[in-house]
Amino acid sequence: MRHLPLAFAITLLLAGCQPATTPGADTQGVVNDGRSAAFAFEEATVSGLQRKMTAGELSSHALVQAYLDRIAAIDKAGPALHAVIELNPDALKDADRLDAERKAGKLRGPLHGIPVLLKDNIDAVPMVNSAGSLALAEHRPKYDAYLVRKLRIAGAVILGKTNLSEWANFRSTQSSSGWSGRGGQTRNPYVLDRSPCGSSAGTGSAIAANLATVGIGTETDGSIICPAAVAGLVGLKPTVGLVSRNGIIPISISQDTAGPMTRSVADAAALLTAIDGADNSDAAASERPVRAAIDYTAHLNAEALKGARIGVVRKLMGFQPETDAVMEQAIAALKAAGATVVDAQIPTLGQWDAAELVLLQYEFKAGLNDYLIRSLAPRHSLVELIEFNQQHAREEMPHFGQDTFEASQARGPLTDKAYREARDKTRRLAGPQGIDAALRAQHLDALVAPAMTTAWPIDTVHGDHFTGAGYGPAAAARYPSLTVPMGQVQGLPVGMVFMGTAWSEPRLIELGYAFEQATKARKPPKFLPTVGVAKP
Secondary structure, three states: OOOOOOOOOOOOOOOOOOOOOOOOOOOOOEOOOOOEOOOOOOOOOHHHHHHHHHOOOOOHHHHHHHHHHHHHHHHHOOOOOOOEEEEOOOHHHHHHHHHHHHHOOOOOOOOOOOEEEEEOOEOOOOOOOOOOOHHHOOOOOOOOOHHHHHHHHOOOEEEEEEOOOHHHHOOOOOOOOOEEOOOEEOOOOOEOOEOOOOOOHHHHHHHHOOOOOEEEEEEOOOOOHHHHHHOOOEEEEOOOOOOOOOOEOOOOOOOOEEEEEEOOHHHHHHHHHHHOOOOOOOHHHHHOOOOOOOOHHHHOOOOOOOOOEEEEEHHHOOOOHHHHHHHHHHHHHHHHOOOEEEEEOOOOOOOOHHHHHHHHHHHHHHHHHHHHHHOOOOOOOHHHHHHHHHHOHHHHOOOOOOHHHHHHHOOOOOOOHHHHHHHHHHHHHHHHHHHHHHHHHOOOOEEEEEOEOOOOEOOOOOOOOOOOEOOHHHHHHOOOEEEEEEEEEOOEEEEEEEEOOOOOHHHHHHHHHHHHHHHOOOOOOOOEOOOOOOOO
């Protein structure tokens, strides 16, 4: 997803819910300011929940019901995060089926009976897939996305869909992250008047607030990493082609991917293991290396920083002094854990920005038109969506317009020379001549930078107050990135992003896990109404 004006960087990919209990009810010990008095599953992990279910102390049905109650008490009532856009009406039935399988001795794996929330641009029967737009509010795909089928095979319970920046933040350069016509404005559970960042805003806020065990977001450029970082989460953006995009409303065939958003690196590894898989209907599948399936949880090595060489990209710092100060503490923690840390340069940094914008505009028009036709959506083209927004401007454009839609519609076909040149330039400068060159120059395992500055105040009048981020090179290169919490500024989380070469997810998980275990930086949200304004 394109997050904001490209001068700042780019960020994906880029009905309503009925409460399970009476709105405002004090359910599972949840009080109406959002803080948990005694929520049994606060900060619960995949492995911890599995141990309880294996011991017969917990059923998937009870776990799903607890999350449904918490969503009713926190998301729909006070403090009204607006993170969940729709609940799966089959969730409890699916949990019962999985409980019966467990009782019969059939265990599908680590995700058996675990509730998962999906971003509302991913096809999942029987729910709507709308990208947050009222134009697709009645669009119910007939088939699950490939990654949803993988999740179901792994035993996950699809709990529901999360709100997002409408059209994955690719409708306007003046958008407010986390706002959609269908879902309203998602709020950051740490400080309620601060942005949840986009476009996977709902997934970020929901998982941070313990509305499900784990979640799936999507990214074109920053839409997993940014909302994960400002919500104190682990966000893992895989190499393009590791996870199928089939059944996801697209922005860019070059850069789109789905990935885990979780409260721990271990949970991200378990979730990635479930959704990793070659899909021959995905154009990027041909780029996957031929290898056996990977269990990413086998790479949870707390000693992995010993002997590692890490490069700090300081040109991706300097946007906010307070965040830089936390980053310096994180660098010290890397060194204390045994890593050699050096300053690193991405020689082509920023040189692909203009080309990337051209690339995304071309691919958005082509990919979206194809998705709308193939999925039998109620609107059949970008032109029809533009017309719908014009006809329903009061509901769809009360805060910002559709300049990005219009610019994309003005682009030609993917046979245009301008498109091919922009695609090749972006990939080359960000990948082989960018990240790969930096890694090679000093024999580095990974590059690091602040994932984001702190979350800015929500502003539906002027749009996002975006200052700077560190995730852009990996997104443009189509390479993996992993953000891990590194601390807080005035109660607002900040994360450190690890970036590597293509298909280096196992190594990034090792490094991220070791850093997480050394720092234990994640803190649950306190649902503060506001805090003092941090300096830009």
